[in-house]
Each structure stands twice: as structure tokens, then as C-alpha cells.
Amino acid sequence: MGKDEIEAAFPGLIKGGFSITSPSTADYNCIAWAAADTGNWWDPHPDYFWPSGIPRKYSVEAYIRAYETLGYTLCSTADYEQGYEKIAIYVNPDGEPTHAARQLESGHWTSKLGQIEDIEHETLAGVEGKEYGSATAFMKRLKN
Amino acid sequence: MSSASPTVLPRKKQWDSESISLGIGAESDRIIDSYQESMYHYYIPVSRQLENPSIRFTMLKRKWEAETAMSSSVTEISIHSAYQEIIGMGPIAIPYILSELRQKPGHWFWALNAITGENPVAPEHRGNIRKMTEDWLRWGKANGY
Numbered sequence: 001m002g003k004d005e006i007e008a009a010f011p012g013l014i015k016g017g018f019s020i021t022s023p024s025t026a027d028y029n030c031i032a033w034a035a036a037d038t039g040n041w042w043d044p045h046p047d048y049f050w051p052s053g054i055p056r057k058y059s060v061e062a063y064i065r066a067y068e069t070l071g072y073t074l075c076s077t078a079d080y081e082q083g084y085e086k087i088a089i090y091v092n093p094d095g096e097p098t099h100a101a102r103q104l105e106s107g108h109w110t111s112k113l114g115q116i117e118d119i120e121h122e123t124l125a126g127v128e129g130k131e132y133g134s135a136t137a138f139m140k141r142l143k144n
Numbered sequence: 145m146s147s148a149s150p151t152v153l154p155r156k157k158q159w160d161s162e163s164i165s166l167g168i169g170a171e172s173d174r175i176i177d178s179y180q181e182s183m184y185h186y187y188i189p190v191s192r193q194l195e196n197p198s199i200r201f202t203m204l205k206r207k208w209e210a211e212t213a214m215s216s217s218v219t220e221i222s223i224h225s226a227y228q229e230i231i232g233m234g235p236i237a238i239p240y241i242l243s244e245l246r247q248k249p250g251h252w253f254w255a256l257n258a259i260t261g262e263n264p265v266a267p268e269h270r271g272n273i274r275k276m277t278e279d280w281l282r283w284g285k286a287n288g289y
Contacts, residue, residue, distance in 0.1 A: 001213060002171060009214055026250050027273050029216035040271035045218040047253060047263070049271020058217065099216060114214040115221075115250075131214050 001116045009131055013119075016126035021110065022118035031063070033112035034087045034100035035070055042066070060137055063089055063097045072139035078124055080107040084140045088124050092133035099132040177206070197233065201240040204230050222254040231258045242284040249277040256280055 001024065007014050031042040032049070040049035044056035051069040055062045064074060067087060078088050080103065088109070090099035101109040101124060111127055112118045121127060124135040208226035215221050230237050238259060241252045253276055257263050264283040269275035 026248075031216055032271075041218070041273055042271065043216075043218040047257075047265060047270055047276075048218055058219065096217075112216070114212070114216050115209075116213050 001113075006113065006117075006119065009113075010127045010129060012123075012128055013121055013126045016121055016123040018119045018121040018126055020117045021120050022112075024116045026115040028112065029114065030099050030101070030112040031066075031097075033110070033118060034102045035067065036102070058096050060089060060091055060095065060097050063100070064137060064139065067100075067139050071141040073141065075138050075140045078103070078135065078138045081140065083143055085143050086138060086140045088135040089137040089139070090128070090132040090134060091136040099127065101127070101135070197236050198240065201230060201233065201237060205240075205244070218251060218254065221251050227255060231255050235259060238284070239289055242281060242289050245277050245281060249273045253280065 003020065006018070006020070027041070028038045029041050029043065032038065032040050035042065042049050044050050044058055044062060046056060050056050051066045054065045054069065067089075072085075072087060075086070078086060080086070086103040088101045088103075089097055090101070092098050099111065101111040101121075104110055104120065108120050108122050109124055109126075110118060110120050113127075128134045204226040208224050208230070211226070212221045212224050221227070230241070238256070241256060244250060245252055250273075253265065262283065265276045265279045269279055
């Protein structure tokens with residue numbers, strides 16, 4: 001997908017700025033990419049990957065528990081903190097998780113957009129809006 | 145299962161890292177899409193397009209891909225109206241779906257499962273799109289597709 005089409009879907013990226021950082025692929029989704037897993041599509045659906053023992057539900061609680069299996073814990077802010085990795089979970093107005101982004105060393109964020117490319121965006125607001133709702137839950141873990 | 149040979153319409157080029165470096169990307173895909181669409185309209189009247197399963201499948205697939213590209217939820221991707229229409233085509237859609245999977249892994253598993261009532265994906269392959277694809281292609285071969 002072209003940069004202009006991505007900007008059309010996420011107008012917030014025009015202001016915040018972004019770059020495409022991978023070819024398009026359906027091998028993994030944003031939930032997997034936030035978990036740094038490019039080998040699986042993470043989804044609560046019974047035929048897809050989901051961490052063992054975590055409820056297969058499209059709920060924020062289930063997604064939080066999924067990331068807890070990787071050592072992440074809830075935190076109150078998305079602000080960059082030295083020594084920590086952070087992820088943000090986006091939620092739509094119906095309360096369903098729609099997207100996840102992972103913070104980079106630079107303080108910017110990396111997102112996999114559905115079945116297309118990965119992008120690097122300066123702010124979480126860049127992909128907020130009609131498609132993904134808003135970044136609602138934040139989690140962090142100590143960097144290795 | 146009976147076998148069938150689908151008439152597969154020309155496929156647009158995938159945007160890979162090589163094409164990025166050559167400056168060929170989404171714009172050329174759009175040109176190819178427009179060309180294909182104009183050919184359909186030129187050669188086949190719109191009223192007859194939906195009677196041809198190959199064209200019907202291709203049109204529904206395009207709509208589905210365009211409208212679910214940003215989604216990461218398998219349920220959202222699979223309950224899309226165009227995807228459900230493909231499921232509604234029944235067994236006639238199977239060769240087209242398997243042909244798609246041969247060219248590019250994608251989320252066709254729900255549809256195949258709904259149409260065939262089978263699920264050949266090994267539990268340890270769940271979520272690994274490439275291995276899930278291989279499992280379904282193996283099923284296709286074993287069932288004459």
C-alpha cells in the first residue's frame with residue numbers, strides 16, 4: 001500500500017510523520033509485532049496463535065494478560081522511560097482491542113498495519129482514529 | 145471431493161523489496177488493477193460478470209482485501225460481507241481459494257473450513273500463516289484440487 005493510502009486511512013500520520021519500514025505481509029499482525037514475534041498471527045480465534053492459558057477473547061483484559069506472559073506489566077503512561085520497553089493497546093469505542101504498538105529506543109513507535117506494512121510513527125496519536133480507536137492501555141517491562 | 149480447474153485471472157504483482165528498490169510499488173498495482181477492471185467491462189457485460197465464478201471470486205476478493213487491509217482481527221477480516229459471499233459460493237470457490245494460497249499466504253482458512261467442514265491445520269501450526277497454508281494446500285492435493 002502506498003504512503004498516500006496509509007495517510008488517507010490514518011490522517012494523524014500526516015501531522016505526526018511516519019515511515020514505512022517493511023514490505024507488506026500477512027505473516028504476522030500488530031499484536032504479534034508488538035510482542036516482537038514475526039512468525040505468528042496472534043489472535044484469540046481458536047485456529048490462531050494465542051499464549052497458552054490466556055482466555056481467547058477479544059477483550060482488553062485478555063490482551064493485557066497475553067502480554068503479561070512476556071513480562072509486561074500495566075503502567076500509567078506511554079512516556080518514554082530509560083531502561084524500559086513499552087507497548088500500547090488501542091481500543092475502539094466498543095471496548096474491543098484493535099491494535100498494538102511498540103516503543104522504540106528513539107521514543108517513536110513501531111506498528112504493523114493489519115495485513116500490510118510495518119511503519120515507524122512519532123506519536124501514538126498517529127494511528128488513532130476511525131480505524132483503531134485510541135491508545136488506552138500501556139504496558140512496560142525492563143529491557144534485557 | 146471433485147477436482148476443478150479454475151480460470152485464474154491475471155494477478156497483480158506483489159510489492160516486494162526488489163520492486164521497492166526499482167521504484168515500482170502501489171502506483172503500478174493501481175494501474176494494473178484499473179487495466180484489469182477495464183478489460184472485464186470491455187469483454188464481459190456487468191450483468192454477466194457475476195455469473196462467471198472466476199470473475200465473481202476475483203471481484204469479491206479485491207473488495208475484501210481492500211476493505212480489511214488494516215485489520216488485525218481474524219474475526220473482523222472473516223465476517224466481511226465479500227468474504228462471506230465467497231463462502232456462499234460453496235465448493236466452487238475452493239479451487240480459486242487454493243490458487244490464491246499457492247500464490248500468497250492469506251486468511252482463507254475460515255472460508256475453507258466453513259465450505260468444507262474440515263480443518264487440516266495441525267495444532268502446532270495455529271497462527272503460523274505459512275504452515276497453515278501448507279496444511280491446506282496438502283489437503284487440497286489429497287482431495288483432488
